[in-house]
Amino acid sequence: xxxxxxxxxxxxxxxxxxxxxxxxxxxxxxxxxxxxxxxxxxxxxxxxxxxxxxxxxxxxxxxxxxxxxxxxxxxxxxxxxxxxxxxxxxxxxxxxxxxxxxxxxxxxxxxxxxxxxxxxxxxxxxxxxxxxxxxxxxxxxxxxxxxxxxxxxxxxxxxxxxxxxxxxxxxxxxxxxxxxxxxxxxxxxxxxxxxxxxxxxxxxxxxxxxxxxxxxxxxxxxxxxxxxxxxxxxxxxxxxxxxxxxxxxxxxxxxxxxxxxxxxxxxxxxxxxxxxxxxxxxxxxxxxxxxxxxxxxxxxxxxxxxxxxxxxxxxxxxxxxxxxxxxxxxxxxxxxxxxxxxxxxxxxxxxxxxxxxxxxxxxxxxxxxxxxxxxxxxxxxxxxxxxxxxxxxxxxxxxxxxxxxxxxxxxxxxxxxxxxxxxxxxxxxxxxxxxxxxxxxxxxxxx
Amino acid sequence: xxxxxxxxxxxxxxxxxxxxxxxxxxxxxxxxxxxxxxxxxxxxxxxxxxxxxxxxxxxxxxxxxxxxxxxxxxxxxxxxxxxxxxxxxxxxxxxxxxxxxxxxxxxxxxxxxxxxxxxxxxxxxxxxxxxxxxxxxxxxxxxxxxxxxxxxxxxxxxxxxxxxxxxxxxxxxxxxxxxxxxxxxxxxxxxxxxxxxxxxxxxxxxxxxxxxxxxxxxxxxxxxxxxxxxxxxxxxxxxxxxxxxxxxxxxxxxxxxxxxxxxxxxxxxxxxxxxxxxxxxxxxxxxxxxxxxxxxxxxxxxxxxxxxxxxxxxxxxxxxxxxxxxxxxxxxxxxxxxxxxxxxxxxxxxxxxxxxxxxxxxxxxxxxxxxxxxxxxxxxxxxxxxxxxxxxxxxxxxxxxxxxxxxxxxxxxxxxxxxxxxxxxxxxxxxxxxxxxxxxxxxxxxx
Numbered sequence: 013x014x015x016x017x018x019x020x021x022x023x024x025x026x027x028x029x030x031x032x033x034x035x036x037x038x039x040x041x042x043x044x045x046x047x048x049x050x051x052x053x054x055x056x057x058x059x060x061x062x063x064x065x066x067x068x069x070x071x072x073x074x075x076x077x078x079x080x081x082x083x084x085x086x087x088x089x090x091x092x093x094x095x096x097x098x099x100x101x102x103x104x105x106x107x108x109x110x111x112x113x114x115x116x117x118x119x120x121x122x123x124x125x126x127x128x129x130x131x132x133x134x135x136x137x138x139x140x141x142x143x144x145x146x147x148x149x150x151x152x153x154x155x156x157x158x159x160x161x162x163x164x165x166x167x168x169x170x171x172x173x174x175x176x177x178x179x180x181x182x183x184x185x186x187x188x189x190x191x192x193x194x195x196x197x198x199x200x201x202x203x204x205x206x207x208x209x210x211x212x213x214x215x216x217x218x219x220x221x222x223x224x225x226x227x228x229x230x231x232x233x234x235x236x237x238x239x240x241x242x243x244x245x246x247x248x249x250x251x252x253x254x255x256x257x258x259x260x261x262x263x264x265x266x267x268x269x270x271x272x273x274x275x276x277x278x279x280x281x282x283x284x285x286x287x288x289x290x291x292x293x294x295x296x297x298x299x300x301x302x303x304x305x306x307x308x309x310x311x312x313x314x315x316x317x318x319x320x321x322x323x324x325x326x327x328x329x330x331x332x333x334x335x336x337x338x339x340x341x342x343x344x345x346x347x348x349x350x351x352x353x354x355x356x357x358x359x360x361x362x363x364x365x366x367x368x369x370x371x372x373x374x375x376x377x378x379x380x381x382x383x384x385x386x387x388x389x390x391x392x393x394x395x396x397x398x399x400x401x402x403x404x405x406x407x408x409x410x411x412x413x414x415x416x417x418x419x420x421x422x423x424x425x426x427x428x429x430x431x432x433x434x435x436x437x438x439x440x441x442x443x444x445x446x447x448x449x450x451x452x453x454x455x456x457x458x459x
Numbered sequence: 460x461x462x463x464x465x466x467x468x469x470x471x472x473x474x475x476x477x478x479x480x481x482x483x484x485x486x487x488x489x490x491x492x493x494x495x496x497x498x499x500x501x502x503x504x505x506x507x508x509x510x511x512x513x514x515x516x517x518x519x520x521x522x523x524x525x526x527x528x529x530x531x532x533x534x535x536x537x538x539x540x541x542x543x544x545x546x547x548x549x550x551x552x553x554x555x556x557x558x559x560x561x562x563x564x565x566x567x568x569x570x571x572x573x574x575x576x577x578x579x580x581x582x583x584x585x586x587x588x589x590x591x592x593x594x595x596x597x598x599x600x601x602x603x604x605x606x607x608x609x610x611x612x613x614x615x616x617x618x619x620x621x622x623x624x625x626x627x628x629x630x631x632x633x634x635x636x637x638x639x640x641x642x643x644x645x646x647x648x649x650x651x652x653x654x655x656x657x658x659x660x661x662x663x664x665x666x667x668x669x670x671x672x673x674x675x676x677x678x679x680x681x682x683x684x685x686x687x688x689x690x691x692x693x694x695x696x697x698x699x700x701x702x703x704x705x706x707x708x709x710x711x712x713x714x715x716x717x718x719x720x721x722x723x724x725x726x727x728x729x730x731x732x733x734x735x736x737x738x739x740x741x742x743x744x745x746x747x748x749x750x751x752x753x754x755x756x757x758x759x760x761x762x763x764x765x766x767x768x769x770x771x772x773x774x775x776x777x778x779x780x781x782x783x784x785x786x787x788x789x790x791x792x793x794x795x796x797x798x799x800x801x802x803x804x805x806x807x808x809x810x811x812x813x814x815x816x817x818x819x820x821x822x823x824x825x826x827x828x829x830x831x832x833x834x835x836x837x838x839x840x841x842x843x844x845x846x847x848x849x850x851x852x853x854x855x856x857x858x859x860x861x862x863x864x865x866x867x868x869x870x871x872x873x874x875x876x877x878x879x880x881x882x883x884x885x886x887x888x889x890x891x892x893x894x895x896x897x898x899x900x901x902x903x904x905x906x
Contacts, residue, residue, distance in 0.1 A: 075521070077803065079803060079804055082800055096871025133595070142591075151595065155612060159612065164606050169596055170867060170874070171881060192801065195801060351536070354642060355640065356640070433582045
């Protein structure tokens, strides 16, 4: 303010007779601004000027987050009545979150695409002897994906609501995570038995600008078939906003928290065409809310089926070798894809790879983004009886090693046999180039 | 360049008679530069101008890392002979890593304090029925610490070297991690059974400017007692530099990779005063290298004993309740410490807390940074027979819940009873303020 005043004061001194050279000098000054600012690679942009968050940018990149800056100004955290638990409404959340971001500009920059992945499992050991081992490796898989893309991940083993220590646990956790993580625009829930099988695919956030909850699903199966499997709550993400807070509370009203739980259980059984077991589960309840309150909630819920946010494992496991070949072909044809690089920039070839696969496989033989081991129940071990013997566990072992190969590649190793994860071998330089393939198959020597 | 020319050309037009107003205008221009640049909070700094890495800074903060920028210029990754495995020397690593950073300026900024935590466990399920459950929660604990401080973490379940699928596995993993993560200055190994028990303590990196390997240890026990437990390799970090690459190879020459393994096994048994079991383990081998090649390696190895980089669990578990009281007292006396805040800025009160504890507990009753469950062998279950019954498992349960309470606090919850992790309760606002304490003990009502 005082600077602006000083500037005006200076200006007033300028006499009419020197106006010509003055205007020239002003032109010089504009050049100076341009030259000096471009020296710092931070030419002021209109966006910077109107920044409502106070966040600055460098090179179009946001600044690194500043974890040590927490100003003394009051935020929503200082409101005694504001809770992390379901059932107690938070008012003006969007405004409160925005003002927190304003006080923490380094987090405001880039906030609109910031994702927190939340997942978890029961507090006690699994009944299934290999259950916890599978959960450990499923967590490793999610931690790998998070690290590669720079997302934060939180694994919860505590039961936040005594009445929701079941499939509903995620709803209580998402509610708490939204309050604890105002820096995150999206809270992405992943079931413990959901596995990233394409470590380099990124969710197209720009597609969801008008939506607050993104869940894998099919509109016709929801609204026509009224099927409880018309969508899948094993992997979905919700925007950190007032709408979501309100929706979580409405959703949780059908959970065991509700005095009307029995009523909802019966209602779901009678409303949904194919729900075979009693109890109001969180997935059936979401389908029901879409069916009965579409006007109120449906417009903001995106049913995603253009990529696999939760592919059914039975259809995936048999194709893992095929997927490996597809990726090897891509690597043979595009040197850029087989070039070795640091894991932190492995994301850089994601789009090139996606385009190549689109043009050369038409989606055929393209690995799914996420594979969900629905019905396997790795922790209890009580899998769907239709999955005979060790089908589930063998499938999980193969899928986890398949995914791990995408991570190990950047560490210089590979599981030669994805059915046994124990041993890995060093990856040859420039693998899988044609030359190498010929060498391996002996062609070089047969000539 | 052409801009500069244009500028000179303009300047030449300015006539002598208008020099006064010209200089005023130049003054105006300087103000303009200042005003506009400060609007974008990026007043050009000398540091920006001379930046050798090409990285710009914003407000003194480095820019956020750019994961999509991997220029086509050749790096060490393009050298066919460069491997991720032990035994094959990499030459000029410091130069190679520096030039990679130069090509990736957003990673160069802040590189000197960047830490990658590496840990892992065996590829197959544990023999101990609750082994994998404990490993899962030990990993969760490390993932929590990494998220809170913005460190990357990699959990490995593959055996990178068939001869090092044992205590030596870490050496092969660190070697690969150094090559795969040129963005990281420090690779921090953590045994699977090491648990962060102070989630807010940060390692004082500035203390290690002259060192390349930091390991918990005591010089007198190394050089006088020649004890195999004079240091602990359960938690140590090594600088991503040529020295470390060379040292890892020398270290691994005493491992089962070496044809002289038997010789080293016998040599360690005869050299170290208290080594009871045969086999050259990685910890005894490090002690031996300090004893025999101090001149060559010792100067760069920092034996840290000013804080607990690997506290022996037996001395810790009995004090957990005392530690909880100490922290509660700190919270009662310092409103800043009990103020609710976003997890991402929970680091901000770390120093204040450290100072308070120093002045008020003189280190007494201060929780250790890391607690190591040496001898418990959670995965095999074959713990030291001197630990009767479930001592180890109960101790791990309590310690993991104690640590989890520091994480859950920022999620609005608390384990009231750390001996049973299953249930948690919402944390009262402003806990643990005096008023609340009185209310809880009923004093308010007795008046």
